Amino acid sequence: MAISYGSRGSEVRNLQKQLNDKGAKLTVDGIWGPKTQSAYKKYGGASVSSTSKNVSSISNNSSNYSAPGLSYISFTPLTDAQKLNLASSQVNPAYDAEMKALESEYKVAKQNNRNDALTRGMSRSSYVMDVSVALDANRAESISDLEGERAAQLQSIIYELTEKDNENRFKVLKYNNDVALQLEKMRQTQLNEQRDYEIALKKLSSSSSSKSKSSSSSSSNSSTSKTNTYSNYYEYYTNNYLKRANNNKEIARALYMKDRSNISKSMGNDAVYVLDAIILKQSPKKSSISR
Numbered sequence: 512m513a514i515s516y517g518s519r520g521s522e523v524r525n526l527q528k529q530l531n532d533k534g535a536k537l538t539v540d541g542i543w544g545p546k547t548q549s550a551y552k553k554y555g556g557a558s559v560s561s562t563s564k565n566v567s568s569i570s571n572n573s574s575n576y577s578a579p580g581l582s583y584i585s586f587t588p589l590t591d592a593q594k595l596n597l598a599s600s601q602v603n604p605a606y607d608a609e610m611k612a613l614e615s616e617y618k619v620a621k622q623n624n625r626n627d628a629l630t631r632g633m634s635r636s637s638y639v640m641d642v643s644v645a646l647d648a649n650r651a652e653s654i655s656d657l658e659g660e661r662a663a664q665l666q667s668i669i670y671e672l673t674e675k676d677n678e679n680r681f682k683v684l685k686y687n688n689d690v691a692l693q694l695e696k697m698r699q700t701q702l703n704e705q706r707d708y709e710i711a712l713k714k715l716s717s718s719s720s721s722k723s724k725s726s727s728s729s730s731s732n733s734s735t736s737k738t739n740t741y742s743n744y745y746e747y748y749t750n751n752y753l754k755r756a757n758n759n760k761e762i763a764r765a766l767y768m769k770d771r772s773n774i775s776k777s778m779g780n781d782a783v784y785v786l787d788a789i790i791l792k793q794s795p796k797k798s799s800i801s802r
Contacts, residue, residue, distance in 0.1 A: 515601040517608065518543045530554050583690055586683040588676040598668035606661045613657070617650045744785040764790050 514522045524541040527550075531537055535550035543551075589597070621643065628639040748767070756762035767774075767790055775783045 514543065515603075516543055516548050516605045518604070523547070526551070583687045584683055586679055588680060589672055594669045594672045595665070597672065598665045601668060602661055602664045606657060609657055610654070613650070613653050617646060620646050744782065745789050748786055748789050760790075 514520075514526065519542050521541065523543045524539050526543070527535070527537045527539045527541070527547060530547070530550045531539070533554040535554050537547055537550055624639060624642045624646065748763070752763040752766045753760070756766060767786065771783060771786075774786065
């Protein structure tokens with residue numbers, strides 16, 4: 512419901528509270544009188560009627576623009592017809608009341624002129640006619656003055672509404688630009704995180720492949736080492752026993768068997784098992800090597 516000068520009720524109380532929030536220091540009595548009118552002209556705006564609630568909600572929350580949310584907001588300015596209706600709803604009630612009072616005063620003045628003429632017996636005199644014409648002229652002039660004041664007030668309010676729309680349009684544009692910048696930063700952050708994730712994934716895959724190759728190489732090296740170990744023990748047997756026995760394997764075996772316990776102490780049981788296998792002319796069993 513639109514309210515204006517002279518209005519009373521809860522809507523006026525809400526307006527007075529809004530004006531007090533802006534520093535008006537009004538008594539919240541629900542009566543739009545001279546003090547409320549003065550405060551409205553100083554602090555008010557498009558927040559008086561329901562048609563402009565979308566505007567006031569933006570202007571009242573302008574302090575939040577430095578930290579916008581992550582969704583865009585829209586703003587629809589008032590049309591010329593809406594501005595005129597809103598301005599008229601604020602101006603016309605007071606204007607209509609003054610016009611009604613003017614017409615009432617004019618009727619009383621005309622009636623008093625007629626009554627005075629009758630009392631004096633001058634109802635058809637030129638003086639009475641001149642007074643009546645003067646009253647009509649004063650009435651027309653007063654009506655013209657009221658119409659002029661009314662038009663000026665309407666234009667003033669329409670101008671204020673237009674300025675408020677322009678201000679809010681700029682605020683919404685800035686707000687949406689800030690949101691767009693934040694969304695773009697988030698998008699870039701997500702792209703960077705995705706890139707880092709893919710790089711880490713490739714490194715992990717490469718590391719796993721290297722470990723697999725290393726394990727395979729280690730296994731191969733272990734097998735080669737075992738082969739080399741077996742070859743070294745055969746060379747040890749050849750140099751220490753077979754050559755001493757002039758390639759007589761039976762004598763070489765006897766010499767080895769004599770040293771077997773000493774070899775076990777100095778070189779370990781694995782060496783004995785390998786040498787046993789060599790002397791017996793068979794490959795060393797895995798179970799023997801691993802014991």
